[in-house]
Structure formats: C-alpha cells, structure tokens
Amino acid sequence: METSRFTLLGLLVSFSFFLTLSAQMTGNFNCSGSTTTCQSLVGYSSKNATTLRNIQTLFAVKNLRSILGANNLPLNTSRDQRVNPNQVIRVPIHCSCSNGTGVSNRDIEYTIKKDDTLSFVATEVFGGLVTFQKISEVNKIPNPDKIEIGQKFWIPLPCSCDKLNGEDVVHYAHVVKLGSSLAEIAAQFGTDNTTLAQLNGIIGDSQLLADNPLNVPLKACSSSVRNDSLDAPLLLSNNSYAFTANTCIKCSCDALKNWTLSCEPSQIRPSNSTWPTCPPSRCEGAESLFLGNTTSSSCGPRSCTYAGYSNQTIFTTLSPTCPDSAGPGSGNYASTFRSSFNFVMVLIQCALLCLCLL
Incomplete structure (x- = not known):
C-alpha cells in the first residue's frame, strides 16, 4: 500500500513537471x-x-x-x-x-x-x-x-x-x-x-x-497617462524612448530620473493627416505652462506632464498632485475663505444666543 502511494506521487510529480516543461517549450x-x-x-x-x-x-x-x-x-x-x-x-x-x-x-x-x-x-x-x-x-x-x-x-x-x-x-x-x-x-x-x-x-x-x-x-517608468487615452498604457523600460500622439510627443524612460516618464514636444510633423499641425500642449490648470515646464507651489515643484491624447487633443496635467491638506497656505482661496466665513457665523450665533439668555 505504501509503495503504491509513493508510486502514484511520483507519477503526479512527473506529470506536473512534464506540463510545466511543455508550457515553457x-x-x-x-x-x-x-x-x-x-x-x-x-x-x-x-x-x-x-x-x-x-x-x-x-x-x-x-x-x-x-x-x-x-x-x-x-x-x-x-x-x-x-x-x-x-x-x-x-x-x-x-x-x-x-x-x-x-x-x-x-x-x-x-x-x-x-x-x-x-x-x-x-x-x-x-x-x-x-x-x-x-x-x-x-x-x-x-x-x-x-x-x-x-x-x-x-x-x-x-x-x-x-x-x-x-x-x-x-x-x-x-x-x-x-x-x-x-x-x-x-x-x-x-x-x-x-x-x-x-x-x-x-x-x-x-x-x-x-x-x-x-x-x-x-x-516600466510610471506615467500620468489616462486610461481613456489612445496610447494607454504607455509603457517604457529604462533607457528607451517612444513617439506618441501622432509623433507630436516624445517620451523617454530613465532610471536616473526617479523612474518617471519624461515627455516633451517632439518638433516632428504629425504622422496622422487629420492633424495638420501638432495641437498645443498647454498644461491643464496652469495655462501659462507648456508640456515639460516646471513651476513652484506651496507643496513644492510641479511639472506639466503628458497625460495622453484623443483624436483632436493632447492631455496634460500638473504632477505631482498638490493636496489641499498639505499645510498652511495650501488649497484654493475660495475654500479657505468659505471655512473662515462659516467659523465667524458660528461665533455670531453663539453671541446672540448668550444675549437672549441674559
């Protein structure tokens, strides 16, 4: 009985080995x-x-x-x-x-x-x-x-x-x-x-x-390319580059640049005849910036990065994301003003309630 069990086990191991080897072959x-x-x-x-x-x-x-x-x-x-x-x-x-x-x-x-x-x-x-x-x-x-x-x-x-x-x-x-x-x-x-x-x-x-x-x-270098972009996923390994967005954009991957995809306008004419010229690559949220430019913010330097393209548009975004909760001075003016205004209203309501009780 013991011998039969070991024989069966040996056959199963051999069969598993054969399947693995066959898959590799x-x-x-x-x-x-x-x-x-x-x-x-x-x-x-x-x-x-x-x-x-x-x-x-x-x-x-x-x-x-x-x-x-x-x-x-x-x-x-x-x-x-x-x-x-x-x-x-x-x-x-x-x-x-x-x-x-x-x-x-x-x-x-x-x-x-x-x-x-x-x-x-x-x-x-x-x-x-x-x-x-x-x-x-x-x-x-x-x-x-x-x-x-x-x-x-x-x-x-x-x-x-x-x-x-x-x-x-x-x-x-x-x-x-x-x-x-x-x-x-x-x-x-x-x-x-x-x-x-x-x-x-x-x-x-x-x-x-x-x-x-x-x-x-x-x-692969990390990127900001959107899932709905026509070139998603844009995957590049170290020491390589590629042209995308109808050759209007050149992206490269370099481990020395923190494994982050680096993209810039290619200065090459579009490969697709539907684009007579390359569309502008201004940065969404900072119209004065173009793809590849860097600006300073309350949470550090942010770059205008490539985020993909559609039939008529090149997408960009400011990266890395600057969260509103990063500390004093972060967030937009409207949200800061709204919070202060709400706090003042609460104080006024408390004062009026105290007067009524007196």
Missing part, C-alpha cells in the same frame, strides 16, 4: 490581466549580419523610430545600419491577450521560400523567438512537413500585458543562450531569479531551455 506567455492589448518587446538576433532595415521589414514595424527608441539609438541612425551576427536588437511588437495567452498581432507574417521548413523559419529566420509547433497550431497547418513556396503564415511571437505584483512592467521575450542561469539573466535585466522562475512556471535552471524565449519583466 511552446513559448507561451501568460496574459490574463485586465489589459487585453499593449506593446511588448522581443530580443532578436541573427546568426548572420543584417541591417535595421531588414529587421524592420521582418517584424512589420511601421516606423524605424520605434526600433531606434526601443534600443535608445540616435534618431538619425540609418536604416542600413549594420547589425552584427548574434547582436541582440529589441523589437517592439503589438501584443494581444486571448484565452490566458499573449501573442503578437497578425501584422507579422512570413512568406515561405525555397527550401524553407517551419523549423528553419522558427529557429533561423526568427531567432528562436517562436516554435514551429506554435506556427503550425495558430495557422492550422495539417502537416508541418508539407508547406509550399509562396504560402504566408502568421508568426505568433510570445508576449504579455499582465502587471507584476500590481506594478506595470514591459514584458520582454529573451532567447536563452546555452549555459545561462536564472541568476545571470535576472542580474542582466534587473530582476531576481525567483520572479523569473514563477513568471515562467519553472522551478530552476534545470528547466531553463536554451534557444527558447523566456518572459523577462522589465520595470
């Missing part, structure tokens, strides 16, 4: 939070030298500025900038959550060429960021060994929009190199091996698969 990233779409990052490297232009085309990135910003490269970097073999380039992708899993949207497609196999496409063309099983699954390919030249397949890259312990993060698909450890990867990206293990559903280094994507959470 498929490159699935959990994506079950309230946010259904977001921007994630993938770390792409090629065994052969390539160019930024080729990477932009392969991943269907609309504007090279997106790749330059993700890698903190100068804005005047050429499309034909050489990318060395095995050099990692961070590529921003649009992520969609469905059924608890995150995958890139359908913009990223690949056309089968002569001598291609799905395994070659997954491991060589896309650098191990996706498995051939996943390509076959989402494209409903009956036989992965029978594909034809000219066929187009959706490439479902792994991603996620979930918060981590209630905090916004940028999920980054990092292809594990042979011989890596969780501790080394954690140190490289500013997290810890326990977080990596839990996020990816693995126990330790023994389940860390080389040449497979690992979900790495990159800390």
Whole structure:
C-alpha cells in the first residue's frame, strides 16, 4: 500500500513537471490581466549580419523610430545600419491577450521560400523567438512537413500585458543562450531569479531551455497617462524612448530620473493627416505652462506632464498632485475663505444666543 502511494506521487510529480516543461517549450506567455492589448518587446538576433532595415521589414514595424527608441539609438541612425551576427536588437511588437495567452498581432507574417521548413523559419529566420509547433497550431497547418513556396503564415511571437505584483512592467521575450542561469539573466535585466522562475512556471535552471524565449519583466517608468487615452498604457523600460500622439510627443524612460516618464514636444510633423499641425500642449490648470515646464507651489515643484491624447487633443496635467491638506497656505482661496466665513457665523450665533439668555 505504501509503495503504491509513493508510486502514484511520483507519477503526479512527473506529470506536473512534464506540463510545466511543455508550457515553457511552446513559448507561451501568460496574459490574463485586465489589459487585453499593449506593446511588448522581443530580443532578436541573427546568426548572420543584417541591417535595421531588414529587421524592420521582418517584424512589420511601421516606423524605424520605434526600433531606434526601443534600443535608445540616435534618431538619425540609418536604416542600413549594420547589425552584427548574434547582436541582440529589441523589437517592439503589438501584443494581444486571448484565452490566458499573449501573442503578437497578425501584422507579422512570413512568406515561405525555397527550401524553407517551419523549423528553419522558427529557429533561423526568427531567432528562436517562436516554435514551429506554435506556427503550425495558430495557422492550422495539417502537416508541418508539407508547406509550399509562396504560402504566408502568421508568426505568433510570445508576449504579455499582465502587471507584476500590481506594478506595470514591459514584458520582454529573451532567447536563452546555452549555459545561462536564472541568476545571470535576472542580474542582466534587473530582476531576481525567483520572479523569473514563477513568471515562467519553472522551478530552476534545470528547466531553463536554451534557444527558447523566456518572459523577462522589465520595470516600466510610471506615467500620468489616462486610461481613456489612445496610447494607454504607455509603457517604457529604462533607457528607451517612444513617439506618441501622432509623433507630436516624445517620451523617454530613465532610471536616473526617479523612474518617471519624461515627455516633451517632439518638433516632428504629425504622422496622422487629420492633424495638420501638432495641437498645443498647454498644461491643464496652469495655462501659462507648456508640456515639460516646471513651476513652484506651496507643496513644492510641479511639472506639466503628458497625460495622453484623443483624436483632436493632447492631455496634460500638473504632477505631482498638490493636496489641499498639505499645510498652511495650501488649497484654493475660495475654500479657505468659505471655512473662515462659516467659523465667524458660528461665533455670531453663539453671541446672540448668550444675549437672549441674559
């Protein structure tokens, strides 16, 4: 009886291990939070030298500025900038959550060429960021060994929009190199091996698969972007920048600036034809201030910060919030006057009551 119990327990442990390992092998990233779409990052490297232009085309990135910003490269970097073999380039992708899993949207497609196999496409063309099983699954390919030249397949890259312990993060698909450890990867990206293990559903280094994507959470700068903004959530990791509000606004994330998103007018013409020019970015509540300006107040310096945009408007706000209860001199004049007036009326009523009693 005792032997049977241990045998059953061993089978359950083995089965659990198999499920966890299988989940990691498929490159699935959990994506079950309230946010259904977001921007994630993938770390792409090629065994052969390539160019930024080729990477932009392969991943269907609309504007090279997106790749330059993700890698903190100068804005005047050429499309034909050489990318060395095995050099990692961070590529921003649009992520969609469905059924608890995150995958890139359908913009990223690949056309089968002569001598291609799905395994070659997954491991060589896309650098191990996706498995051939996943390509076959989402494209409903009956036989992965029978594909034809000219066929187009959706490439479902792994991603996620979930918060981590209630905090916004940028999920980054990092292809594990042979011989890596969780501790080394954690140190490289500013997290810890326990977080990596839990996020990816693995126990330790023994389940860390080389040449497979690992979900790495990159800390994001906090922002004042409203939930109803067309670019919400605007998530940027350290040492990166992005253009938003039809390229009218440039935002950057720098850990040295207290992990707070810093935004300013971009001085670039709008990318959307519905905006002939960029709308003004005056600060709401302080019309003399513009985006990026700072003013002093009774509770310290406050900056005009970016809060998002709509079809016709750029939103701004004064940050940080200055509470009315911050101390003497805080709050607006009307509320202070009203409180004093009420106190005087109470004193008058008390005096009249005392006279009546006499």
